[in-house]
Amino acid sequence: MNPAGPSHRPAGAGLPDAAYLATMAGLDLVGPATLRRLASLGDPAATWELIRTGRVPESVCAARAVAPRSQVERWRRQSETVDPESAWIRLRHLGIGVVALGGDGYPRMLLDDPDPPAVLFTLGDPAVLDQPCVAVVGTRKSTGYGRGVAHDLGRELAAVGVCVVSGLALGIDAAAHAGACEGGAPPAAVVGAGLDRPCPGANLALARRVAALGLVCSEVPPGTRAQPWRFPVRNRVVASLASVVVVVESARTGGSMSTVDHAVARDRTVLAVPGPVGNPASEGCNALIAEGAGVCTGVGDVLAALGLSGLVRATPEDRRETPGGDAATVLDALCWRPESVEFLARETRLDLRAVVRGLDWLERHGWVRRTGGFVQRAAAPPGGPPWSP
Amino acid sequence: MLASVSSAVVVGVEGHGVRVEVHVAGGLPSFSVVGLPDASCREARDRVRAAVLSAGFRFPPERITVNLAPTDLRKHGPCLDLPIALALLVASGQLDADPLVGTGFLGELGLDGSVRPVVGALPLAEVLGSGPLVVPLRNLDEVRLVAPGARGAATLRGVAECLQGESPWPDPEPRRSIGAGGVVGESSAERPSVDLADVQGHPLGRLAIEVAAAGGHHTLLVGPPGAGKTMLAERLVGLLPDLTDQEALEVARVHSAAGPTRPGGPVSDAPAVLSRRPPFRSPHHTASVVALVGGGSRTLRPGEISLATSGVLFMDELGEFPAAHLDALRQPLESGVVDVVRASVSARLPARFLLVGATNPCPCGFAPDPRCRCSPAQIQRYVRRLSGPVLDRFDLRVRIERPDPESLFGGGAAVESTGDVRPRVLGARQVAAGRGVRCNRMLRGDALERHAPLHPDAVDLLRDRVDRGTLSVRGAQRVRAVALTLIDLAGGSPPIGVDDLLLAEHLRIGDVTGGAAP
Incomplete structure (x- = not known):
């Protein structure tokens, strides 16, 4: 394929700087730091010309296993196959915007970051990040309890105008986004892959919804596939954008812990949702609390940490109808972890019909949730109907 | 000489009637089977030859042609061995043709002349069910579900003798009693071993x-x-x-x-x-x-x-x-x-x-x-x-x-x-x-x-x-x-x-x- 563009056309023919930066972000071995050094060389169009001719100063290259000379050579060879102009047209075609460090629309929260992204690819409106942001993060391997909390937090934070930030991963992230989409204020997602396929297939519909209501952004150009090492890098952006980071569920060594590390390094407030002892999905959160992180038991704690306590509504009284008869017996036998109907029948010494009848009453009145043959207690709704997973 | 015998082959779970025709005439000695036989069916030649000799009959040193009609139906399995052998015996003048008329035959032959049970005897018998029927002795129980008058055959020699009236047909005790409606009445108390x-x-x-x-x-x-x-x-x-x-x-x-x-x-x-x-x-x-x-x-x-x-x-x-x-x-x-x-x-x-x-x-x-x-x-x-x-x-x-x-x-x-x-x-x-x-x-x-x-x-x-x-x-x-x-x-x-x-x-x-x- 002959790249007719770059070799025969004078550099900088009307293309915005962001187009060059976006192209550079797609080169091999270019991370945020390298991209910032490339950007600091001056006019991006001129820098692209340096890359194309293999004359990039070696000081730009990171001290890593690849020798600077071969890295520069690699960029030069790669630059023959890409063309900033067609890449820019493709971005425009996909509806993807590019904001560059120091340019218009760049999120303010990232400006004083020690390791800010040089460019952000955006789907949606970057201005949503000007609102106070709260990151709601957690494990993919979540429990119904965690997803319920994340969903409620997302919805209630969005309802008071907070931008809920998360990573569009399965589990907690998805529940938080889904809740935020119901809440009102625009949500935001930071993903680790290119925006053409930002997340696991199961979440694509959710991703479109988040982009339509708020913002989905990424540090890497479209076409970049999700690779394990990109997620901790992405997590630093999540931590940096948010004023408060809430960890809903995390294993002791989960990916959310890297978000916490980045948040601590950036002086952000970290809150953790306490969980059942013995549940691996809550071990990380409980350990964070032991280490001194704030406790998040509801939206009030998050708003207090944001300094928006004025928005906290008084704890609503539990307006659920008090169960009686078999329903009360069944509820008494139920703990805060999923149980089978057989277990309840055994504990209550009721027959299956009575248990199922009691559960139906309890479910209709918001006391329990049922999934796949299991039953779990539900927390009192903060108002409005109880959500179903 | 020409002879023909009715039999059947099974397709799916249904029997299809087959007419076995054997022609024995002068010429170079040979034995060929035509009429879309598959490998297991064509191998009948060798089994039939050995069984005929073992049973004490003569194998005619002539040109033998076996045709399986209808010729557009692919024949599978060894259940045509017995009818081929019987038709061969008739065609070579060693067996009287009359007792075979209107009788259906099923059976695989062993080299020693014994008649072995066949797969699908029940659907096969159903399609032949209208007339008298001779089936392997060990298939007799199931065949009698649909053809109560079926006869059992243990050996090729035995079949020949019974057909000529030299000896009575074997009449073994049914292994299970036959209930009303021709169905073996198995006790419904017979439960599986798990409870x-x-x-x-x-x-x-x-x-x-x-x-x-x-x-x-x-x-x-x-x-x-x-x-x-x-x-x-x-x-x-x-x-x-x-x-x-x-x-x-x-x-x-x-x-x-x-x-x-x-x-x-x-x-x-x-x-x-x-x-x-x-x-x-x-x-x-x-x-x-x-x-x-x-x-x-x-x-x-x-x-x-x-x-x-x-x-x-x-x-x-x-x-x-x-x-x-x-x-x-x-x-x-x-x-x-x-x-x-x-x-x-x-x-x-x-x-x-x-x-x-x-x-x-x-x-x-x-x-x-x-x-x-x-x-x-x-x-x-x-x-x-x-x-x-x-x-x-x-x-x-x-x-x-x-x-x-x-x-x-x-x-x-x-x-x-x-x-x-x-x-x-x-x-x-x-x-x-x-x-x-x-x-x-x-x-x-x-x-x-x-x-x-x-x-x-x-x-x-x-x-x-x-x-x-x-x-x-x-x-x-x-x-x-x-x-x-x-x-x-x-x-x-x-x-x-x-x-x-x-x-x-x-x-x-x-x-x-x-x-x-x-």
Whole structure:
């Protein structure tokens, strides 16, 4: 394929700087730091010309296993196959915007970051990040309890105008986004892959919804596939954008812990949702609390940490109808972890019909949730109907 | 000289009449078989020659031509050995032609002149049934189900002597008594060796298989390894009613046609005995599609779903079956038959079975318990095969948990045995028969509307579920049919109340992972 563009056309023919930066972000071995050094060389169009001719100063290259000379050579060879102009047209075609460090629309929260992204690819409106942001993060391997909390937090934070930030991963992230989409204020997602396929297939519909209501952004150009090492890098952006980071569920060594590390390094407030002892999905959160992180038991704690306590509504009284008869017996036998109907029948010494009848009453009145043959207690709704997973 | 004898070959589960013609005339000595014989059929030449000599006859040193008519039907199997040999003896003037006229012959020959049993004797005899019939002695029991006057043959020499009236036909004692209607009356007390009384705990699982047996509802058992899914499925077949004469004959026909070599099928010594008990088939998930639905390259053999007809098809580890296998089951599940079509032959095989599936909720089996170590992606991949159309075929989807140790070792409270539950099942089936269907699963559309009226509260409940999206419209109808079965089992009568509907709803969980898949 002959790249007719770059070799025969004078550099900088009307293309915005962001187009060059976006192209550079797609080169091999270019991370945020390298991209910032490339950007600091001056006019991006001129820098692209340096890359194309293999004359990039070696000081730009990171001290890593690849020798600077071969890295520069690699960029030069790669630059023959890409063309900033067609890449820019493709971005425009996909509806993807590019904001560059120091340019218009760049999120303010990232400006004083020690390791800010040089460019952000955006789907949606970057201005949503000007609102106070709260990151709601957690494990993919979540429990119904965690997803319920994340969903409620997302919805209630969005309802008071907070931008809920998360990573569009399965589990907690998805529940938080889904809740935020119901809440009102625009949500935001930071993903680790290119925006053409930002997340696991199961979440694509959710991703479109988040982009339509708020913002989905990424540090890497479209076409970049999700690779394990990109997620901790992405997590630093999540931590940096948010004023408060809430960890809903995390294993002791989960990916959310890297978000916490980045948040601590950036002086952000970290809150953790306490969980059942013995549940691996809550071990990380409980350990964070032991280490001194704030406790998040509801939206009030998050708003207090944001300094928006004025928005906290008084704890609503539990307006659920008090169960009686078999329903009360069944509820008494139920703990805060999923149980089978057989277990309840055994504990209550009721027959299956009575248990199922009691559960139906309890479910209709918001006391329990049922999934796949299991039953779990539900927390009192903060108002409005109880959500179903 | 020319001679001809009637016989038959089996295609699918049906016999097709074949006319065996033998021509013996001068020329260079040779022995050829024409008329689309396959390899096993063409090999008859060598067996027939050796058997004729062993039986003390002369093998004519002339040009022998065997024609198998109709010539456009592919002949498979060795059941034409005996007719070829007899026709050869007649054509070479060693046997009188008259006794053979109008008589059908079946049998494989050994080199020593003995007559060996054949696969598919029952459907073969059915097609030849109008006249006298001579079959291998060991096939006599099953053949007499449809042809009471059939004769048994032990050796080629014996057949020749009997035909010429030199000795009487052997008349062995039937191994089973023949009841009214020509069907072997097997005592319905003959139970499988497993009994529901062995199952401790599992109130929900026991209820599920009782409902499945009573209403004919396809059932999916979901649970961790070792919970007892297989144990429950094996006991389901004991709850089913005895087969009717017609069903028993159909089952015998299919098993006869499938032959003795199939695992779990009848052993070679006693091919296709007629049983009143519904069959139980449990194919492994590595079985091929053809082994499952029937077919084959040279001949059409019934597959596992046909062998399970009128009985239970148990698919353990349903999630491990390739998607193509599960898709292949969809049409038979709807229509009760499977049409196997090949370029040269086609056959309609019965496939009216009760499907029982068992699966783990995730690869490790423990979801949604914290012990589960599967990643969300693994769980999603695992349950994706079971989603949508496949899951939709199961009226009952039940979570089977490991029973608590107390019920296993703590004295073991008395539980109902198969003998206790079965009368309820039979009662429910009778009620269903009064509605003009074999079982409540068959109630669709108008019939369901007519026979399963809903209490006004129950209507509200179903409407609420459909509005909330926890049940599809179709799902709501299936829940209704299951609720009707619950009422039948309890000896009640419609309209369907809220309690039955709630219990039926709980017997149809939507998420087989127990909420582990996000």
